Amino acid sequence: xxxxxxxxxxxxxxxxxxxxxxxxxxxxxxxxxxxxxxxxxxxxxxxxxxxxxxxxxxxxxxxxxxxxxxxxxxxxxxxxxxxxxxxxxxxxxxxxxxxxxxxxxxxxxxxxxxxxxxxxxxxxxxxxxxxxxxxxxxxxxxxxxxxxxxxxxxxxxxxxxxxxxxxxxxxxxxxxxxxxxxxxxxxxxxxxxxxxxxxxxxxxxxxxxxxxxxxxxxxxxxxxxxxxxxxxxxxxxxxxxxxxxxxxxxxxxxxxxxxxxxxxxxxxxxxxxxxxxxxxxxxxxxxxxxxxxxxxxxxxxxxxxxxxxxxxxxxxxxxxxxxxxxxxxxxxxxxxxxxxxxxxxxxxxxxxxxxxxxxxxxxxxxxxxxxxxxxxxxxxxxxxxxxxxxxxxxxxxxx
Amino acid sequence: xxxxxxxxxxxxxxxxxxxxxxxxxxxxxxxxxxxxxxxxxxxxxxxxxxxxxxxxxxxxxxxxxxxxxxxxxxxxxxxxxxxxxxxxxxxxxxxxxxxxxxxxxxxxxxxxxxxxxxxxxxxxxxxxxxxxxxxxxxxxxxxxxxxxxxxxxxxxxxxxxxxxxxxxxxxxxxxxxxxxxxxxxxxxxxxxxxxxxxxxxxxxxxxxxxxxxxxxxxxxxxxxxxxxxxxxxxxxxxxxxxxxxxxxxxxxxxxxxxxxxxxxxxxxxxxxxxxxxxxxxxxxxxxxxxxxxxxxxxxxxxxxxxxxxxxxxxxxxxxxxxxxxxxxxxxxxxxxxxxxxxxxxxxxxxxxxxxxxxxxxxxxxxxxxxxxxxxxxxxxxxxxxxxxxxxxxxxx
Numbered sequence: 001x002x003x004x005x006x007x008x009x010x011x012x013x014x015x016x017x018x019x020x021x022x023x024x025x026x027x028x029x030x031x032x033x034x035x036x037x038x039x040x041x042x043x044x045x046x047x048x049x050x051x052x053x054x055x056x057x058x059x060x061x062x063x064x065x066x067x068x069x070x071x072x073x074x075x076x077x078x079x080x081x082x083x084x085x086x087x088x089x090x091x092x093x094x095x096x097x098x099x100x101x102x103x104x105x106x107x108x109x110x111x112x113x114x115x116x117x118x119x120x121x122x123x124x125x126x127x128x129x130x131x132x133x134x135x136x137x138x139x140x141x142x143x144x145x146x147x148x149x150x151x152x153x154x155x156x157x158x159x160x161x162x163x164x165x166x167x168x169x170x171x172x173x174x175x176x177x178x179x180x181x182x183x184x185x186x187x188x189x190x191x192x193x194x195x196x197x198x199x200x201x202x203x204x205x206x207x208x209x210x211x212x213x214x215x216x217x218x219x220x221x222x223x224x225x226x227x228x229x230x231x232x233x234x235x236x237x238x239x240x241x242x243x244x245x246x247x248x249x250x251x252x253x254x255x256x257x258x259x260x261x262x263x264x265x266x267x268x269x270x271x272x273x274x275x276x277x278x279x280x281x282x283x284x285x286x287x288x289x290x291x292x293x294x295x296x297x298x299x300x301x302x303x304x305x306x307x308x309x310x311x312x313x314x315x316x317x318x319x320x321x322x323x324x325x326x327x328x329x330x331x332x333x334x335x336x337x338x339x340x341x342x343x344x345x346x347x348x349x350x351x352x353x354x355x356x357x358x359x360x361x362x363x364x365x366x367x368x369x370x371x372x373x374x375x376x377x378x379x380x381x382x383x384x385x386x387x388x389x390x391x392x393x394x395x396x397x398x399x
Numbered sequence: 400x401x402x403x404x405x406x407x408x409x410x411x412x413x414x415x416x417x418x419x420x421x422x423x424x425x426x427x428x429x430x431x432x433x434x435x436x437x438x439x440x441x442x443x444x445x446x447x448x449x450x451x452x453x454x455x456x457x458x459x460x461x462x463x464x465x466x467x468x469x470x471x472x473x474x475x476x477x478x479x480x481x482x483x484x485x486x487x488x489x490x491x492x493x494x495x496x497x498x499x500x501x502x503x504x505x506x507x508x509x510x511x512x513x514x515x516x517x518x519x520x521x522x523x524x525x526x527x528x529x530x531x532x533x534x535x536x537x538x539x540x541x542x543x544x545x546x547x548x549x550x551x552x553x554x555x556x557x558x559x560x561x562x563x564x565x566x567x568x569x570x571x572x573x574x575x576x577x578x579x580x581x582x583x584x585x586x587x588x589x590x591x592x593x594x595x596x597x598x599x600x601x602x603x604x605x606x607x608x609x610x611x612x613x614x615x616x617x618x619x620x621x622x623x624x625x626x627x628x629x630x631x632x633x634x635x636x637x638x639x640x641x642x643x644x645x646x647x648x649x650x651x652x653x654x655x656x657x658x659x660x661x662x663x664x665x666x667x668x669x670x671x672x673x674x675x676x677x678x679x680x681x682x683x684x685x686x687x688x689x690x691x692x693x694x695x696x697x698x699x700x701x702x703x704x705x706x707x708x709x710x711x712x713x714x715x716x717x718x719x720x721x722x723x724x725x726x727x728x729x730x731x732x733x734x735x736x737x738x739x740x741x742x743x744x745x746x747x748x749x750x751x752x753x754x755x756x757x758x759x760x761x762x763x764x765x766x767x768x769x770x771x772x773x774x775x776x777x778x779x780x781x782x783x784x785x786x787x788x789x790x791x792x793x794x795x
Contacts, residue, residue: 379722386700
C-alpha cells in the first residue's frame with residue numbers, strides 16, 4: 001500500500017538503505033537504566049537493555065533493546081510529547097526507556113542521510129492502534145534534539161480540534177478563530193525545548209500587537225514567544241508568527257528544523273467545535289490549524305527541514321475504529337496536501353521484541369504473577385495481546 | 400337431577416385422548432343421563448359387584464378416591480386401541496401389521512395438526528398402558544374379601560416385596576451358614592458389571608410397585624437389598640436382584656469426534672460449529688500454525704477489543720497446552736460480543752477434539768468446554784416489566 005509518486009521515488013534512490021534504526025514503541029517500555037555492554041551476550045539483561053543512550057548511535061544491534069533517556073533530556077526535549085500512559089510508567093519506574101525498533105531505525109537512517117539541498121521530505125508513520133507510532137516519533141525527536149536541531153513538536157493535533165473551551169475571534173484575520181489557552185501552553189513548551197535557539201533567531205519583520213506593544217524587526221524570536229505567553233489573547237498570533245519565521249529562515253542554514261506533528265489527520269478532518277450559533281467550524285477556520293497546514297506543506301521555500309508526522313486514529317473524530325491507512329484517515333484533501341510522502345508502517349512486536357518487553361517488565365518487578373516467568377505465561381500474554389504493544393501494556397498494567 | 404354429561408362422544412373419538420394425563424375414563428360408550436341417577440341410587444347395592452368408574456353427580460367435584468379401572472375395562476381399551484391402529488394404518492395406506500407407535504404418532508400429527516405449545520396438550524393416540532396410570536386392579540372379590548393377605552397394610556405390593564426379599568435373604572444366609580459349617584465355602588465371586596450400575600431410585604421403585612412410598616420405606620428397601628447382595632447367592636437370587644439395578648451410561652462415550660481432513664498442502668484441519676444464545680460460529684482449526692486467529696477475516700485483536708472475549712477464545716488452547724500451535728479461521732454471526740466469543744470457544748473446543756486423545760476429550764468435557772450453554776434470554780411476561788422484574792408496587 002505504499003503510495004509513492006515519481007518524485008519521491010527518485011529521492012528514495014538517493015537515500016542509502018543501510019542500517020535501520022528502530023524507535024521506541026508506544027508501550028511504556030520499561031525504563032532500563034542499566035549500563036551493560038551492548039555486545040551480544042546471552043544474558044536476559046542484554047536482550048532487553050542497551051547502554052547506548054544516544055539515538056544517533058543506534059543500529060541494528062540494538063533492535064529490540066531498551067535505551068535510557070536521561071532525566072534532563074526528558075524535561076527539555078519532551079515537555080509535552082510523551083503519551084500519558086508512558087508518562088505514568090516513567091513515574092512508576094523512575095526512568096524513561098524506549099525500545100529501539102525497526103520503523104524508527106528506518107526513519108533515523110533516512111534523516112541521517114538526507115541531502116539538505118533538496119526541499120523538505122515528509123514522512124508519515126502509520127499503523128494500527130497501539131503499535132507504537134507515538135513513541136517512535138519521540139525517539140526521532142530525541143535524536144534530533146541530540147543533534148541540536150530546532151524541534152517544532154506538536155504533541156497531538158487532535159487536542160486542538162476538540163474540547164476547546166474558549167474561542168476568540170482572531171485579531172489578525174476576522175474570519176478565523178483563536179485558541180488562546182492551547183496556544184499559550186504550546187508556546188511555553190516550545191520555549192522549554194528550544195531555549196538556545198530563541199535568542200539566535202531574529203525576527204525579520206515588525207509585528208504590531210496592539211496600540212502599545214509591538215515587536216521590532218531584528219529582535220530575537222524569544223520576544224515573540226514571551227509576548228504570546230504573557231498576552232494570552234495574542235498567543236495564537238504569536239504561534240503563527242513563530243511558524244512563519246521558522247519557515248522563512250530555515251533555508252538560511254543556521255539551524256536544522258524538525259517539524260514533528262502527531263495526529264496530522266486532525267488538520268484535515270472535522271472538528272467538534274461549534275460557534276455560538278451552533279454552526280460547525282471547519283479546521284481551516286482555526287488559526288492554529290491554518291498555520292500548521294502551511295508549515296507542513298511541501299513548498300520549495302522549506303529547506304533544511306524534516307517533516308515527520310504521525311497518523312492517529314485514537315483521538316480522531318468521526319473515523320471508524322479500524323481505519324489506519326493514510327488514505328482513510330487523512331481523507332481526500334489531506335492526502336492531496338501531504339502527497340508526496342514516505343510512509344513508514346509501524347506494526348506489532350515481532351517475537352524478539354516481545355521477549356525483550358516482557359524481560360524488561362520482569363526486571364522491574366512489574367509482573368507479579370507467579371506464572372509470568374514461565375513459558376506458559378508468556379504464551380498466554382502473547383495470545384491475549386497478539387503482540388500489540390498497547391494491548392500488552394494494558395494487560396500488564398495495574399488495575 | 401342428573402348432571403349434564405360432559406364426556407359423551409362418538410365411539411371412534413373415544414380412542415383419541417387429549418394428553419396422557421387423563422384420569423377419567425371416557426370410553427364407556429354412550430352415556431345416558433338417566434343412567435346416572437340409577438347408578439348413584441343403586442351404588443350401595445352394587446357395591447359387591449365389580450363396578451365401573453365413579454359416577455359423577457356434579458361436574459366439578461373431585462373424586463373422593465382415585466379412579467379404579469377393572470381388568471376387563473383395560474382389556475377392552477387395548478382391543479379398541481388395536482382396532483383403531485389398524486384403521487389408522489388403512490387410512491394412511493400402510494401395512495397394518497407393521498404399524499409401529501412412531502408411525503401412529505406421525506399419522507396423528509399429519510391428520511390433526513396442532514399449534515399448541517404444550518406438547519402434552521396436543522392430540523395423541525397411545526397404548527392404554529401409557530394413558531391409564533398404572534394402578535392395581537380391584538383388590539377384592541365378590542364377597543368383599545381382599546385377594547392379597549397384606550391388603551390391609553395399605554401398601555400391599557411394597558410389603559409383599561419386602562417379605563419376599565427377606566425370605567430369600569434368610570434362605571441364602573442359612574445356606575451360607577450350612578456351607579461354612581461343612582467347610583465348603585465357595586469363593587465369593589463378585590461379578591460386578593463392567594458398566595457401573597445403580598440401585599433403583601425412589602420414583603422408579605414407586606413406578607414398579609404402582610404405589611406411593613415414603614422415604615423411610617425406600618431406605619429400608621435399599622438397606623435390605625444391599626445386605627442381600629453382599630451374601631453369596633445363586634443364579635436365581637442374582638436374577639432377582641438384577642431387577643432392581645439400572646446401568647449408568649457413561650457420558651463421554653456420547654461425544655462425537657470430527658474426522659480430520661487434509662487440505663492441498665497436506666496440512667490437517669478440522670471444522671466444527673458452536674452456538675451460544677443467538678450467535679452461531681463455524682470454525683476451522685489448522686495444525687502446525689503459530690497461534691493466529693482470524694474472525695470474519697479480521698484479526699481477533701481487532702474484532703474483540705475487550706480482554707474478556709479474548710480470554711474466552713484462549714481457554715480451549717490454554718487448557719490443552721496448545722497455545723501457539725494452531726491457526727484458526729472462523730466465521731461468526733448473530734448475538735452480541737460475549738455470545739459470539741462463547742460460540743467460537745465451543746466450536747474451537749469441538750474442533751480440537753479431533754487433534755487430541757480421548758482422555759483429554761473427557762477432561763475437556765468435564766471442564767465444560769464441550770457443552771452448549773443452554774441459557775437463553777427469558778421471555779418477558781405480561782403484567783411484568785421484564786422477565787422477572789415486576790412493575791413498581793404502589794401502595795395505593
